[in-house]
Amino acid sequence: MFIEGKNLVKKYGKGEATMFALDHAEFGVEKGEIAVILGPSGSGKSTLLNILGGLDKVTEGSMLVDGTDLEKMSAKELELYRREKLGFVFQSYNLTPDLTVRENIEMTAELVQEPLSTDTLIEELGLKKYETHFPKELSGGQQQRVAIARAMVKKPDILLCDELTGALDTKSSKDVLQRVQKMNDTYKTTVVIITHNLNIAGMADRIIRITDGKVVSNQKNVDKKRVEEMEL
Numbered sequence: 001m002f003i004e005g006k007n008l009v010k011k012y013g014k015g016e017a018t019m020f021a022l023d024h025a026e027f028g029v030e031k032g033e034i035a036v037i038l039g040p041s042g043s044g045k046s047t048l049l050n051i052l053g054g055l056d057k058v059t060e061g062s063m064l065v066d067g068t069d070l071e072k073m074s075a076k077e078l079e080l081y082r083r084e085k086l087g088f089v090f091q092s093y094n095l096t097p098d099l100t101v102r103e104n105i106e107m108t109a110e111l112v113q114e115p116l117s118t119d120t121l122i123e124e125l126g127l128k129k130y131e132t133h134f135p136k137e138l139s140g141g142q143q144q145r146v147a148i149a150r151a152m153v154k155k156p157d158i159l160l161c162d163e164l165t166g167a168l169d170t171k172s173s174k175d176v177l178q179r180v181q182k183m184n185d186t187y188k189t190t191v192v193i194i195t196h197n198l199n200i201a202g203m204a205d206r207i208i209r210i211t212d213g214k215v216v217s218n219q220k221n222v223d224k225k226r227v228e229e230m231e232l
């Protein structure tokens with residue numbers, strides 16, 4: 001497995017007040033897959049994402065990416081991992097407000113040795129018309145497309161998406177998910193989408209369900225659909 005969570009435990013508090021945000025969770029994702037991690041509010045999705053994203057440490061267990069245990073990395077190594085291997089897309093876009101669409105993407109391209117072409121991504125994400133616009137001049141769906149371009153320009157091994165359509169209407173959600181699917185088709189990037197929206201699981205190669213900090217199932221999706229065919 002390219003991504004492998006082994007016996008992941010994340011505890012808060014002590015003694016009787018101990019609560020397990022992750023309770024011996026196990027999961028795996030193969031290279032090039034679109035994995036959708038599904039779970040209700042409070043089930044541990046963000047905790048899992050933060051650990052895979054190198055932003056948080058587990059209490060016990062190991063989080064392996066391409067055979068390397070993130071738990072054994074120094075702060076410096078984790079910073080490099082985040083910069084070079086990961087692209088993040090959040091519900092709230094998090095674009096830099098005083099930079100144009102093009103500048104938002106180019107600024108991130110400068111962080112890595114061999115970025116993808118900004119021009120190509122602007123084209124692929126349907127942003128040509130808006131490249132000199134500022135984030136506040138764009139709709140939510142357009143901003144999210146910029147966020148995808150900005151994450152992808154680093155040519156990441158993993159694209160991590162946290163409720164990426166949480167703030168969007170159905171039409172924009174579909175468009176944004178189609179773009180993610182296209183990135184996966186074109187660049188073979190492993191995609192991990194965290195969501196409580198059951199319908200998004202349709203586009204997954206693998207569906208991972210999490211409840212009360214436990215991974216209750218991790219299965220290949222035998223009924224995988226193109227986003228075009230999905231109801232959202």
Ligand SMILES: Nc1ncnc2c1ncn2[C@@H]1O[C@H](COP(=O)(O)OP(=O)(O)OP(=O)(O)O)[C@@H](O)[C@H]1O
Nearest residue numbers: 012020021039040041042043044045046047048196
């Ligand atoms: N810093 C913290 N201190 C104490 N408890 C925490 C902390 N962070 C998370 N938790 C608890 O861990 C559990 C899992 O939280 P987490 O945010 O990972 O869930 P989630 O599935 O992402 O939820 P949501 O969809 O609402 O964001 C929750 O019960 C939460 O209250």
